[in-house]
Amino acid sequence: MIKLNVNGEIHEVRVKPYWTLLRVLRNELGLTGAKLGCGRGECGACTVLMDGKPILSCLTLAARAEGKKIVTIEGLAEGLKLHPLQEAFIKNGAIQCGFCTSGMILSAKALLDRNLNPTEEEVREALSGNLCRCTGYVKPVKAVLEAAEIMRKGGSR
Amino acid sequence: MSEKELSVVGKPLPKIDAYEKAVGKARYTVDLNLPGMLHAKILRSPYAHARILKIDTSKAERLPGVKAVLSHKEARIILGDEAVLDDKVRYVGDKVAAVAATSEEAAEEALELIEVKYEVLPAVFDPEEAMKPEAPIIHPDVPLVKGKGNLRDPVFDYGVGDVEKGFKEADYVFENRYTTQRQAHCCLEPDVGIASWDPSGKLTYWTSVQGAFIVRGILARGLNMPENMIRVIVPPVGGGFGAKYGRLEDVLCALLAKKTGRPVKLECSREEEFVTTRVRSYSVFWTKTGVKKDGTFTARYVRAIIDMGAYAYGIYMAQRAGAWLITPYSCPNCRYEGYAVYTNTPSSGAFRGFSSVPIHFALESEINRIAEELGIDPLEFRMKNRRKTGEINPYNNVPIDAKGFDECMVKGAERIGWRRKRGRREKVEGVKRRGVGMAISVHFAPALHPDMLVPGVAEINVNADGTIHLLIGVTDIGQGINTTCAQIAAEELGVRLEDVTVSNIDTDVNPWGWLVAASSTLMQTGGAVRAAAAKVKKQLFEHAAKMLEVPPEELEAKDRRIYVKKESERGIEISDVIRQAGAPSISPYFVDAKAAYTFGAKATYTVPMYIPPWGAQFAEIEVDTETGQVKVLRLVAAHDVGKAINVSIVEGQIEGSLQNSIGYALTEELMLDKTTGQVLNPDFLDYKILHTTDMPKIDVILVETNSPAGVFGAKGVGEMGHIPTAAAIADAVYDAVGVRIKELPLTPEKILKALRER
Numbered sequence: 001m002i003k004l005n006v007n008g009e010i011h012e013v014r015v016k017p018y019w020t021l022l023r024v025l026r027n028e029l030g031l032t033g034a035k036l037g038c039g040r041g042e043c044g045a046c047t048v049l050m051d052g053k054p055i056l057s058c059l060t061l062a063a064r065a066e067g068k069k070i071v072t073i074e075g076l077a078e079g080l081k082l083h084p085l086q087e088a089f090i091k092n093g094a095i096q097c098g099f100c101t102s103g104m105i106l107s108a109k110a111l112l113d114r115n116l117n118p119t120e121e122e123v124r125e126a127l128s129g130n131l132c133r134c135t136g137y138v139k140p141v142k143a144v145l146e147a148a149e150i151m152r153k154g155g156s157r
Numbered sequence: 158m159s160e161k162e163l164s165v166v167g168k169p170l171p172k173i174d175a176y177e178k179a180v181g182k183a184r185y186t187v188d189l190n191l192p193g194m195l196h197a198k199i200l201r202s203p204y205a206h207a208r209i210l211k212i213d214t215s216k217a218e219r220l221p222g223v224k225a226v227l228s229h230k231e232a233r234i235i236l237g238d239e240a241v242l243d244d245k246v247r248y249v250g251d252k253v254a255a256v257a258a259t260s261e262e263a264a265e266e267a268l269e270l271i272e273v274k275y276e277v278l279p280a281v282f283d284p285e286e287a288m289k290p291e292a293p294i295i296h297p298d299v300p301l302v303k304g305k306g307n308l309r310d311p312v313f314d315y316g317v318g319d320v321e322k323g324f325k326e327a328d329y330v331f332e333n334r335y336t337t338q339r340q341a342h343c344c345l346e347p348d349v350g351i352a353s354w355d356p357s358g359k360l361t362y363w364t365s366v367q368g369a370f371i372v373r374g375i376l377a378r379g380l381n382m383p384e385n386m387i388r389v390i391v392p393p394v395g396g397g398f399g400a401k402y403g404r405l406e407d408v409l410c411a412l413l414a415k416k417t418g419r420p421v422k423l424e425c426s427r428e429e430e431f432v433t434t435r436v437r438s439y440s441v442f443w444t445k446t447g448v449k450k451d452g453t454f455t456a457r458y459v460r461a462i463i464d465m466g467a468y469a470y471g472i473y474m475a476q477r478a479g480a481w482l483i484t485p486y487s488c489p490n491c492r493y494e495g496y497a498v499y500t501n502t503p504s505s506g507a508f509r510g511f512s513s514v515p516i517h518f519a520l521e522s523e524i525n526r527i528a529e530e531l532g533i534d535p536l537e538f539r540m541k542n543r544r545k546t547g548e549i550n551p552y553n554n555v556p557i558d559a560k561g562f563d564e565c566m567v568k569g570a571e572r573i574g575w576r577r578k579r580g581r582r583e584k585v586e587g588v589k590r591r592g593v594g595m596a597i598s599v600h601f602a603p604a605l606h607p608d609m610l611v612p613g614v615a616e617i618n619v620n621a622d623g624t625i626h627l628l629i630g631v632t633d634i635g636q637g638i639n640t641t642c643a644q645i646a647a648e649e650l651g652v653r654l655e656d657v658t659v660s661n662i663d664t665d666v667n668p669w670g671w672l673v674a675a676s677s678t679l680m681q682t683g684g685a686v687r688a689a690a691a692k693v694k695k696q697l698f699e700h701a702a703k704m705l706e707v708p709p710e711e712l713e714a715k716d717r718r719i720y721v722k723k724e725s726e727r728g729i730e731i732s733d734v735i736r737q738a739g740a741p742s743i744s745p746y747f748v749d750a751k752a753a754y755t756f757g758a759k760a761t762y763t764v765p766m767y768i769p770p771w772g773a774q775f776a777e778i779e780v781d782t783e784t785g786q787v788k789v790l791r792l793v794a795a796h797d798v799g800k801a802i803n804v805s806i807v808e809g810q811i812e813g814s815l816q817n818s819i820g821y822a823l824t825e826e827l828m829l830d831k832t833t834g835q836v837l838n839p840d841f842l843d844y845k846i847l848h849t850t851d852m853p854k855i856d857v858i859l860v861e862t863n864s865p866a867g868v869f870g871a872k873g874v875g876e877m878g879h880i881p882t883a884a885a886i887a888d889a890v891y892d893a894v895g896v897r898i899k900e901l902p903l904t905p906e907k908i909l910k911a912l913r914e915r
Contacts, residue, residue, distance in 0.1 A: 032181070032188035033181020034181075035185075035346070035395070036187065037347075038427040039427060040841075040842075042427075042840060042842055043345065043841055045345055072181065073181030074180065074181045074182070076180070077180050082179065086179040087179075089179050090171045090175040090176060092805070093805030093806060095172065095175045096396075096636065096813065097394060097396040097397075097634060098174070098178030098183055098393065098635065099345035099396060099635075100345050101178050102181045105179070123849075124850050124852075128848045128850045131343075131841060131846060131848065132345070132813075133345055133396050133813070133846065135812060135813050136809075136812035136855065137812075137816065137848075137849045138808075138809075138812040139805070139808075139809060140849075141849065
């Protein structure tokens, strides 16, 4: 039995020692926003934040997440109020199939939480672990830059 | 419609499914779990070609947690040339047996307990080798061309004029051989299905697929069941690109669920996804071209050899590729020969730019070469030879409309700085050289072949408040067809985008639809949506005309309101038209009932003729002559989209295509071991798709030509961006360093070798 702090809520979960954080989030907690794209840490679809840093939850054992703050895509909006990144992804057409979106938005959040004024290169670097086959990354990068601008101007968070 | 200003169509509105995807609430098939659900795994062949002499599943069956094991003994159900499970395997990764167990771990463990005795057979991995009479025969029971090994019958042979005569008339004849590699789709969501039977004998199947009704058909044939007893539901789909058009694994999953009486989920691993999803074919093109000194074509000939791999899903590539030889350029004599060949390799099949991507690399590269040898600028060469407006395309007898062709070339050339940069062999930083290159594309939308001119179907149900539910038969795989169709319906009916709900596919509910394929979805289904909306509008106008006391033809609808064209202040809300239609009711229940039976329509639509979307791409690249590395600095993609129903969606289709196509040009190749046929790189580390940091600066130029055949003037845009890129980049490499690479991808090794041999 481990205690996991996910999106500010404490969950007590019975886990097997070899279960990954991704498996626990998806199968035990029903948080399916993080995706299994490869299971080998190569595609970034499973990205979540652990103590503010983007991690690959498919390579992280659930037990290792105990005592850390985990944020998943489900924890980004406040009720029905979306995070500026989510707004910007929607508005800019940055979401096509959407399978990589959660990971991409969380990688971007980790960037903006430490640097609200990133260059395009810094955005590309921050998203470089998130594979996308649909968008060519053009609109996701634009969306992150736009969200940064909105947040600099005092948009929420 | 032309007199009315468009208010929904043409706007870059947010996709209607983006909200649930942005917050992680969209439930893809892979996210679904049913009570009591079992997990399935497939035992896959370690041999490229073998007969199964004996298979013993008893140990696997005894493993705790295992509920069912299937082998060919129970599942040798043959559809086409493939069996659900066979007593013969034809490539490394072919299906041998399947297990359903209470956990994925138990299912995986059980696979190791299945004992199989194989008789290993000689195998062949190269299509040209496979056509030799002595090659081992992979499918003895299908029609093959006699004396040609594994060459599937028929050979496709068609064209126009007489090429032999054309070659005699030529001042120069050029011959060449090009090859293109296997490319994997790399959908981020791997293939997955969940089968569940109820005691009435009805099967429900959730799956991630581009054609729900195609899957229903496969299940019906594979299980020998009536179609109404099969319900296919398609939740949001994590990418398609041609990969997801139904597979025999669907039948296997349903059989496991039937045998166990429990729901079964069959989820592909990433490795299985790379090996089994019917990749873009390895292809060989022999080209022969006759030209006059001034660059006029006298004859063009291509022999295309399409490696189908183990099963014949790729046969259509061989059949159709000649279209791209015949359509874009004027030439009195053209001949295409298409060979579809079996090998003991992963099957090939549809992939964005169906049949068009590989042959464009060969044809456009050859045109760049010929232009160079004749001393003609490649842009001028194309301008001179491209088909003229009004000319009849001999491929399908449809008149050409070339205005988008020129505009794509002119605007793209301007943007890249063609005239300033071409032919300069610019030196930068000592060992680096820069160059620019170009290529064009044409891709039929809807697909060129008459048997693929399947209609689109749409159904509109109207609520009492004037909002609507739109049902279509095709799937939104991320490309945004639901949003695009909602915009079309809203525009035609005069309501807002948020007034239209489009549901994902449920074959028990939605009207029939074909695959999301061949850039045909918008053309066919979008046309049907407009036709259905027009019918509903007519119903509304008939009622409104009585209320407003004018003839219906004097009415217009916009922003939820029907009004008199010449007196726009004289009007009525659409919701009021519905509520007041017929006898007034004192009960709110009957108001709704009246809306339901008074308004609503279903329509089918087939595009009357096909008008091709043209495109031209220009690449600026840098070659490091010491490492052979090619870096794309800028890619300009000018495409004739007819009319962008949603600019953001259309740009997104082209931008995404470029991620696929630049990878195809430079880094992506599914590699096989030459002696065993095993895929060597079934993962994202060794199969390199482009990351954010690998993408060059991209300029998408949308050329709008308002096609008379497309809904609101649109053309199909899903595939066009993928088609010319590889040839444009290869041409830019030539411009930079003077070598032409004729085998994709353009790896550093090939470039260095070519530089050394120069």
